[in-house]
Amino acid sequence: MQAWYLNENPYPFVPPDVLEAAESVRGSLPNRYCDPKIAADLFQEALDEYLLCDDIGINVVSNEHHAGINCLLGASPLILGILARQTRNVRILSLGTLITVRTDPVRVAEEYATADVISRGRLEIGFVKSGGSEMASGNANPIGIVDRFWEAIDLILKTLAHRDGPFSWEGKYFTHRHVNIWPGPWQQPHPPLWAATGDPTTSAELGRRGIVNVMVFRTAEETTRAWTAYRKARAEAGLPEPGPDRFGHTAFVYTGDTDEEGVRVGSKLLWFLNTALRSAPQYGKLLPGAVPAALAPALYTTKPRPGVPAAARPAAGLIGITAEQAMAKGLMFAGNPDSVYRQICEYRERVGPFEHLVLASRSGFMTHAEATKGLKLFANEVLPRLREL
Amino acid sequence: MVATERLDVGGIPLEVLRRGAGRPLLLLHGEAPIDPGAPVLDLLAADTRVIAPTHPGFGHSTRPDGFDTVYDLVHLYLDLLEQLPHERVTLMGLSFGGWLAAEIAAARSSRVERLILVDAVGIKVGDRETPDILDVFNTSPAEVRRRRWHEPAKWAPDPDALSNEALIAHARNRESLCLYAWHPYLYNPQLARWLGRITVPTLVLWGASDGIVTPAYGRAYCARIPGARFELIEAAGHHPEIEQPGALVERVRAFMPS
Numbered sequence: 074m075q076a077w078y079l080n081e082n083p084y085p086f087v088p089p090d091v092l093e094a095a096e097s098v099r100g101s102l103p104n105r106y107c108d109p110k111i112a113a114d115l116f117q118e119a120l121d122e123y124l125l126c127d128d129i130g131i132n133v134v135s136n137e138h139h140a141g142i143n144c145l146l147g148a149s150p151l152i153l154g155i156l157a158r159q160t161r162n163v164r165i166l167s168l169g170t171l172i173t174v175r176t177d178p179v180r181v182a183e184e185y186a187t188a189d190v191i192s193r194g195r196l197e198i199g200f201v202k203s204g205g206s207e208m209a210s211g212n213a214n215p216i217g218i219v220d221r222f223w224e225a226i227d228l229i230l231k232t233l234a235h236r237d238g239p240f241s242w243e244g245k246y247f248t249h250r251h252v253n254i255w256p257g258p259w260q261q262p263h264p265p266l267w268a269a270t271g272d273p274t275t276s277a278e279l280g281r282r283g284i285v286n287v288m289v290f291r292t293a294e295e296t297t298r299a300w301t302a303y304r305k306a307r308a309e310a311g312l313p314e315p316g317p318d319r320f321g322h323t324a325f326v327y328t329g330d331t332d333e334e335g336v337r338v339g340s341k342l343l344w345f346l347n348t349a350l351r352s353a354p355q356y357g358k359l360l361p362g363a364v365p366a367a368l369a370p371a372l373y374t375t376k377p378r379p380g381v382p383a384a385a386r387p388a389a390g391l392i393g394i395t396a397e398q399a400m401a402k403g404l405m406f407a408g409n410p411d412s413v414y415r416q417i418c419e420y421r422e423r424v425g426p427f428e429h430l431v432l433a434s435r436s437g438f439m440t441h442a443e444a445t446k447g448l449k450l451f452a453n454e455v456l457p458r459l460r461e462l
Numbered sequence: 463m464v465a466t467e468r469l470d471v472g473g474i475p476l477e478v479l480r481r482g483a484g485r486p487l488l489l490l491h492g493e494a495p496i497d498p499g500a501p502v503l504d505l506l507a508a509d510t511r512v513i514a515p516t517h518p519g520f521g522h523s524t525r526p527d528g529f530d531t532v533y534d535l536v537h538l539y540l541d542l543l544e545q546l547p548h549e550r551v552t553l554m555g556l557s558f559g560g561w562l563a564a565e566i567a568a569a570r571s572s573r574v575e576r577l578i579l580v581d582a583v584g585i586k587v588g589d590r591e592t593p594d595i596l597d598v599f600n601t602s603p604a605e606v607r608r609r610r611w612h613e614p615a616k617w618a619p620d621p622d623a624l625s626n627e628a629l630i631a632h633a634r635n636r637e638s639l640c641l642y643a644w645h646p647y648l649y650n651p652q653l654a655r656w657l658g659r660i661t662v663p664t665l666v667l668w669g670a671s672d673g674i675v676t677p678a679y680g681r682a683y684c685a686r687i688p689g690a691r692f693e694l695i696e697a698a699g700h701h702p703e704i705e706q707p708g709a710l711v712e713r714v715r716a717f718m719p720s
Contacts, residue, residue, distance in 0.1 A: 096602055209600045214644035361640035369633035373621035
């Protein structure tokens with residue numbers, strides 16, 4: 074098993090009364106509540122954590138969200154550019170640039186190719202469908218996301234792989250008459266591919282394409298459902314069974330000296346679910362296309378109706394979760410090194426073997442010192458044992 | 463008489479509600495299809511032959527693959543006008559349907575005799591930093607409700623009182639409007655330039671309390687259509703057809719030739 078470190082670089086320092094009064098902590102919260110001097114410190118700390126990971130053998134992950142306290146990484150390729158130069162050893166995963174809100178996938182491919190070249194072939198490319206408040210801040214139509222997602226991927230992959238001068242693309246969502254990037258990627262025909270989804274239909278398509286399917290804060294049940302769809306789609310297409318390297322899981326992970334410390338400090342990570350997910354309904358469940366229209370009776374009503382299935386977006390059901398609940402669901406692994414190792418093994422028993430564990434190991438008010446300590450303990454005491462799996 | 467028919471318009475299935483007899487009136491709906499039980503329908507039908515199609519994708523209607531732009535809707539209705547047995551019709555559009563009606567009239571369909579726009583969207587009037595049309599997708603539901611109705615407490619639907627079927631239709635309406643009109647948001651940047659081509663008598667009606675698109679926008683819209691007349695409907699927001707059906711139909715009747 075390999076470990077990957079993700080720090081979404083959230084900004085938790087907005088006064089609680091402001092957060093309480095805001096309709097949404099993402100999408101519409103004014104950026105006057107984000108002090109650039111504090112943001113600069115947070116970026117420096119996050120980049121230092123990534124450099125530490127480079128020394129201790131944990132791969133690194135950058136992601137992207139816009140206009141909210143949950144994540145200051147507004148442009149994944151910008152962070153990739155820094156990591157490509159400043160790290161020397163580990164793999165670098167973008168999870169990912171929001172291709173459903175970017176107007177030109179060719180530019181995304183160009184940025185990825187450049188980062189791959191600067192890092193001398195250490196880039197991995199992850200795709201995320203995105204949704205919610207990202208549609209407002211990205212000015213992107215929330216209807217048609219899935220088709221737009223796949224067309225963007227097709228165009229990015231062709232752009233990366235193409236070596237023979239300009240080609241033309243006139244698709245439904247994207248047109249670009251003269252595609253010819255310099256440089257092309259270091260890794261030919263393109264860097265390894267990932268996608269984050271728990272949606273079985275999307276997982277099935279990932280299976281047919283052989284793309285790594287990584288879960289982000291999904292329960293064992295959701296994970297099993299998605300990965301079963303992945304395997305089934307491959308079998309139906311007559312493709313070989315996927316190895317564990319096609320699967321990844323993202324969890325809150327904190328390793329302390331003791332169980333008490335691991336759980337106490339690790340619980341700070343749940344700020345992400347309990348504070349940073351609070352989104353106004355127009356960016357969430359009421360955004361057209363966020364959930365199928367057939368589930369509308371559960372969306373618009375204030376009282377449950379008999380026979381009507383719940384219609385929450387995946388993460389919304391996790392708001393308010395406790396450390397114990399998160400650990401029971403496999404969303405958090407926390408404790409001393411033995412406990413963390415055991416919890417990961419137990420989760421692996423439940424969902425089947427997976428090669429990639431993404432560590433969401435700093436969030437909310439967790440300090441840089443705490444994050445650093447947890448990462449070192451994990452790398453020294455847990456990771457060597459996981460590598461044996 | 464309540465009859466919803468399914469027409470085939472150049473291979474596109476189209477649900478159409480018909481009511482009444484007399485001079486034909488093609489009624490293009492806004493964010494939701496015309497409710498067959500709406501008082502406005504019977505009032506109009508007292509002396510006109512109302513033909514009210516459902517835009518593909520709205521309500522429970524189907525939408526063909528790749529049929530997803532205002533361009534498609536405009537051409538569908540240009541086709542429908544030629545297919546209907548009436549030489550000339552009055553074209554009336556509410557809100558989003560007003561945009562479609564203005565496009566059709568600017569295309570100078572020979573079948574359009576008169577044009578009535580009610581709280582229509584479709585053009586850009588303000589400067590680049592002043593949105594003309596409230597963003598009903600990115601604004602809080604409470605604010606949209608407040609700005610949509612003259613009397614929200616009386617007219618805003620209570621979701622808890624609606625059937626599952628009605629709520630599903632509501633979600634499909636929002637999805638469809640979003641698909642057709644997310645960007646640019648509810649307008650065609652070129653349409654304002656061509657409104658001057660409209661040569662048929664035109665009446666522009668506007669809810670005095672409309673906070674989705676204000677009466678000032680309505681006056682600017684009207685000013686671009688040669689000879690068009692602008693009239694306010696008091697005690698109505700974005701939906702005079704629901705809040706003041708009587709006053710609305712009175713204005714329509716006065717405008718129609720006797």
